[in-house]
Amino acid sequence: MTVNDPRDASPVLSVEGLTVSIGGHEILRGVDLTLRPGRVHGLAGESGSGKTMTGLAALGLLPHGARTGGRVELDGRDLLGLAQRDLNAVRGRDIAMVFQDPATSLHPMLTVGRQITEHMRHHLRIGKAEARARAVELLGKVRIPGPAAAADRYPHQFSGGMRQRIAIAIALACGPKVLIADEPTTALDVTVQAGVLRLIRSLCDDLGLAVLLVTHDLGVMSAVADEVSVMREGLVLETGPRGRVLREPEHPYTRALLDALPREGAAAGPRDPAQGPASEPVPPGEAPDTSPREGS
Numbered sequence: 001m002t003v004n005d006p007r008d009a010s011p012v013l014s015v016e017g018l019t020v021s022i023g024g025h026e027i028l029r030g031v032d033l034t035l036r037p038g039r040v041h042g043l044a045g046e047s048g049s050g051k052t053m054t055g056l057a058a059l060g061l062l063p064h065g066a067r068t069g070g071r072v073e074l075d076g077r078d079l080l081g082l083a084q085r086d087l088n089a090v091r092g093r094d095i096a097m098v099f100q101d102p103a104t105s106l107h108p109m110l111t112v113g114r115q116i117t118e119h120m121r122h123h124l125r126i127g128k129a130e131a132r133a134r135a136v137e138l139l140g141k142v143r144i145p146g147p148a149a150a151a152d153r154y155p156h157q158f159s160g161g162m163r164q165r166i167a168i169a170i171a172l173a174c175g176p177k178v179l180i181a182d183e184p185t186t187a188l189d190v191t192v193q194a195g196v197l198r199l200i201r202s203l204c205d206d207l208g209l210a211v212l213l214v215t216h217d218l219g220v221m222s223a224v225a226d227e228v229s230v231m232r233e234g235l236v237l238e239t240g241p242r243g244r245v246l247r248e249p250e251h252p253y254t255r256a257l258l259d260a261l262p263r264e265g266a267a268a269g270p271r272d273p274a275q276g277p278a279s280e281p282v283p284p285g286e287a288p289d290t291s292p293r294e295g296s
């Protein structure tokens with residue numbers, strides 16, 4: 001470990017003993033998570049284990065009537081204790097989220113440029129021209145071809161993979177420190193999934209973003225995450241560096257999840273976790289996703 005090792009960076013988001021109950025039903029039973037800049041933290045677990053609720057709690061977006069306990073600390077401030085007004089200022093600016101299905105998270109009637117600029121103008125209070133220039137720059141950053149022209153198009157004019165890139169651009173519009181990506185590739189064609197994962201990984205590396213990658217798919221996890229937490233029934237059962245958790249799981253449930261992973265060969269385990277996440281984690285997925293209509 002070197003002095004500049006991102007594993008040494010101070011946490012940007014710390015979730016401590018997070019509990020959530022809705023209608024008397026305990027959904028989260030004391031979740032602990034630490035997100036650091038430049039690191040992808042994968043959150044795995046079966047359906048209903050509480051992964052999405054953990055992400056939503058971090059954004060203060062829990063369903064009405066949810067009761068919370070514990071702390072969600074962003075830069076030393078407990079988000080659970082913030083007034084709605086303060087939370088609105090934090091949400092979208094310091095901490096942003098990308099959802100599973102870009103078809104529903106994007107507004108169908110607004111150009112993609114407008115969706116990015118409105119978000120920036122609301123939070124950053126910048127002028128139209130500057131917002132537009134930044135929007136085009138962002139579209140380039142998420143590798144949308146011809147970003148200036150793309151800014152004037154509508155979501156339906158792009159493929160699923162491109163729409164997810166646009167959703168990521170919107171999430172990044174205000175330069176958040178934390179990005180929560182909830183199953184960001186699950187709704188996508190398998191041919192474009194890898195490209196979107198690779199984009200998230202490179203944004204994390206280049207911008208120093210702290211990413212919480214929620215997925216039920218340990219294959220996705222092994223491709224991009226630095227740290228992995230495994231959840232079941234509202235609890236984190238196991239947390240650690242990806243290589244350790246995926247190679248030498250301490251909890252039998254993690255072992256069972258790994259055993260359920262599709263094998264590349266008869267004797268093969270899951271993707272070798274010793275591979276560096278940024279080096280060659282996923283097969284190239286950019287190519288099929290470079291034309292706006294492809295794959296839609």
Ligand SMILES: Nc1ncnc2c1ncn2[C@@H]1O[C@H](COP(=O)(O)OP(=O)(O)OP(=O)(O)O)[C@@H](O)[C@H]1O
Nearest residue numbers: 022027045046047048049050051052053054063216
């Ligand atoms: N709006 C809601 N009101 C009450 N309970 C909810 C609500 N949404 C989810 N739940 C419950 O919260 C628990 C955790 O759900 P959550 O969506 O966080 O799981 P998950 O691990 O993300 O699952 P999936 O992979 O299927 O999205 C489940 O028992 C679910 O039924």
